[in-house]
Amino acid sequence: MSGLVENSVVDEFDKEVSKNLGFRLKAYQRAVAEELVRVLDRERFVVVSMPTGSGKTVLEMFVAFYARRLSARKILVLEPTRFLCDQMYRVWVRVFGDSVAREYEGVCNGFLEKPIVVSTPQTACKCVEEHNIVFDAVVVDEVHHAFGGKYYAELLSSSVDGFVVGFTALLPSARLDRLSENVLRVLGRPYILAYDFKALGELDPTYTPPKAIADLFDAEMDGVESHVYDLLFRGVVEGLPQTVKFLEITLARYGVKAFCESCQRAVAGGKIEAHPAVGMLCNGERLSHKTRVLAEVLSSYGVGFGGVSPAIVFTSRKATAYEFRDAIVEKLGLPPSRVEVLTSDMDRKERLKLIDRVKRGEVDVVISTIVGEEGVDLPEANLLVMSDVPRSPLRFYQRLGRLIRLSSPHKIKYLVVTLTPKTREYYDLEEALLNLHREGVDVSYILSEFESKTATARVAEIVKEMSSAYGISTVPYPLIVLNTYINDPPSYLATVAAKHPEVLDNIKKALEGLGIKPKLGTEKEIAEAIKILTLYHMARITQHAKRALHTLEKLVSKGAFTRELDKAVLEGKLLYIYDIESMGSLIADLLLTLYRYCRKRGQKYCKTKEPRLDRKNLLRLYARYFPATEAPNVYKMLEKIRGENKSSCALIVPRGYNPKNNVLTARMRIITEINDVKMNIAIYINYHNIKKFEEKLFEQLIEPNLDAIACKALEKLEEQLELFRE
Incomplete structure (x- = not known):
């Protein structure tokens, strides 16, 4: 393509950017755009490496603009996270208007209705498979994720009919070797357009590089x-x-x-x-996961062996600092004199001596505890490693100040954060990223599969592993948090309550307020009292009842783990049903109580005052969790049970969905006749952490689950009545 045509398409795009975004392309952006046009005339797969702050987003939009000039009908823009999808969509829609859509919740409407779709690779894979979509052009933001990424490999090897252009701030040579064989076969090896800080400065003297580049290393246990x-x-x-x-x-x-x-x-x-x-x-004698990953970091940056130096490593614990030192000397082979620990154990004279040695280049690694964050004039680091992220913003900035200083604004530094995946430590990353971005640090490289590395992901993993280990399709909540099965939750709650006199006192006063004189001398009697408070809304309105239930819920809840379990359900990683056996027993007891009430009064027809199973923390004791990927197998299991029961035992209907609290309420109506006594009972049962109401979920999971519970309740009622007859 001639230079005239290159300039023409770049000029057109520049006008669109000016009109819709309010700025003109910089000189180096124009140069890169023109080079892309020349390269795409002969290459199908191009990777552009440019530092953050250089306007990669604008150039990504240029690729889509150019593709549309070439009559592309379907353009896919891949972002590694939902956060970036939202962020990028807001910019893209200003330039391309109604032509662009975003999809990351597994919905495919945008793929079918719009020419440009901003999406995550997971959702794109799903929609491509369901609708047999082929793209004329694919733009990949943070393309380093595509090298070794399963979903990227599926997309790029099977659904691209035109070209692929990826952008990244950093593409280590080791990443290039991880590209899928299928992608290599279809697209070939990527043509690399690499623009470092020097190259961009030569293209445009006004270009200002970032203060530092951040990276993330996972500390795997x-x-x-x-x-x-x-x-x-x-x-x-x-x-x-x-x-x-x-x-x-x-x-x-x-x-x-x-x-x-x-x-x-x-x-x-x-x-x-x-x-x-x-x-x-x-x-045992072992290096901890934090020490193992630190050795990997220092090796990767060549610390002490002609690479980046000096390095400052921060940790908040002395024991960890000394473990780091010993491992660096032993595993990396650095001389002991070139690895130093700075803690409060040092007096002022020793600290000053250490600082002088670092400034003279006699020390490669300084491992510092909190004492090095303030009050000590640590020399400027070229590599700073945070082995933990302080929760305090002040401490975070004090650490960061050892890397970013006004004395050397044009010198590129490196920051590495090490975090333990699938733990709550990963939540510290969100605030850290925001703080780093504000300080001009390039954080694009560490936006890597964040959602798969949180504590919520670990919860889902635990459930999956327990399902496999115990050979069960659904895992009971008590087995997860107590390491044991609980067949009768009210009896378990009675055991807990019996150890807390204040709970028993509140149960007693709550029932007395209803005109009931409870006996609470045995755990069986306590369990019966708890059933009343659990099932009947009117029994719970007094302060005594609220205090008793709140305390019980607190005692059986596992705090942070339970919250992560809720998140896993809300995010669709896990689903749950209620245990058919134990909840069936609870409802059988309710039916038996109603039956006795009718017989005692000689009534042939009885209804009850709409009992409710709605308290989240108590309902957990009946919950059985399973990975969302196993849903089809659980559906089949429930259908099999329904087939064995031959007919429905209850009328199950949805009675309301509260989007604010993510609660779906279902009504189970059981109408049965025993010994000329007809009973009509409607029980309201809550399913919590349901992100949105879906007919399919209700029909395939909730309805058959509750019907199976109703059948089990009637079966157990018959068994109990048979015992009385004997």
Whole structure:
């Protein structure tokens, strides 16, 4: 294509940008756009490497603009996260108007209705498969994710009829080797257009580089570490809840040495009970996951061997700092004199001596605890490693100040954050990214599959692993958090209540307020009282009832783990049904009570005052969880049960959905006749963490689940009446 045509299409795009976004293309952006036109005349797969802050988004839109000039009918824009989909869509729609759509919730409307779609690779794969869509052009933002990414490989190898252009701030050579063989066969090796800071400066002297480039390394736990973490996370380790939570966070953030140090103190102080798995972890000789990943970071950047130097490593725990030092010397082979630890153990004179040595280039790595964050004039680092992310914004900025200083604005620095995937530590990343971006740090490279690395993802993984280990399709909540089955939740609650006199006192006063004189001398009597409070809304309106139930719910809830479990359901990673056996028993007891009431009064027809099973934390005891991917198998299981029952046992209908609280209420109406007594009972049952009401979910999961429960209740009622006859 001639230079005249290149200039023409770039000029046209420049006018669109000026009209819709209010600025003109910079000189280096024009140069890159013109080069893209020349290269796309002969190449199908192009990767553009440019630093953040250089306007990659504008150039991505230019590729789509150029593709439309070439009569492209379908253009896909891939973003690695939903957050970036939203962010990019807001810009793209200003330039392309109604021609652009965004899809990342598994919905395919935009793919069918619009010529340009901004989407995640997961949703794009689903829609391509369902509707046999082929794209004339694909623009891939943060294209480094495509090298080794399963969904990217599926898309790029099977649904592209034109060209693919990817953009990234950094594409290490190791990533290039991870490109799928299928993609290589279809598109060939990518043609690389690499523009570093120097090249952009030569194209445009007004270009200003970022202050630093950030990267993220995952600190993966090994099998033993992960097992202990899961026991703490699920609340299986017995002890004070706040202590168990502290130890869980300590293991994830600081590693084995710091964890074992804290754990020994907690056991000695009677705050937690000793656990054999914890003993196995602490008695073994191993490098912690945080230490293993630090060694990987320092090796990758060549610290001490002609690469980036000096490096400052921050950790909040002394035990971790000394573990780091020993591992760097032993595993990386750095001389002990070139690896130093800065802690409060040093006096002022020793600190000043260390700082002078670093400034003279005699030290390659400084490992610092909190003492190095302020009050100590640490020299400027070329590489800063945060092995944990401080929750305090002040501490975060104090650390960052060791990397970004006004004294060297044109020197590119590197920041590495190490986080433990599938733990709550990953939630610290969101605030950190925002703070880094504000300071002019390039964070684009670490927006990697964030959602798959949170604690919620670990919850889903735990359920999947337990399902496989126990050979069950659905995993009961009590098995997850208590490591045991609970066949009769009211009896379990009675056992808990019996240990807390204040709960029993509130139960007693609540029932007395209803004119009932309860006997609470045995756990069976307590269980019957709890059933009344659980089922009948009117029994719960007094303050005594509210206090009793609130305390019980708090005692059986596992805090943070339970919240992550809720998130996993809300995000669609997990689904659940209610246990047919235990909930069937509860409703059978309710029917038996109604039957006795009718017989006692000689009535032939009885109704009850609409009992409700609606309290979230108590309903958990009946819940059985399973991965969303296993939903078809659970549907089949429920259908099989329905077939065995031969006919429906109840009329199940949805009675309301509350989008604010994500609660779906279903009504189960059972009409049955036993010994000339006809009973009509309607029970309202809540399903929590339902993101939106879907007919399919109700028909395939909730309705057959509740019908199976109703059939089981009638079966158990017959069994109980048979016992009375005998």
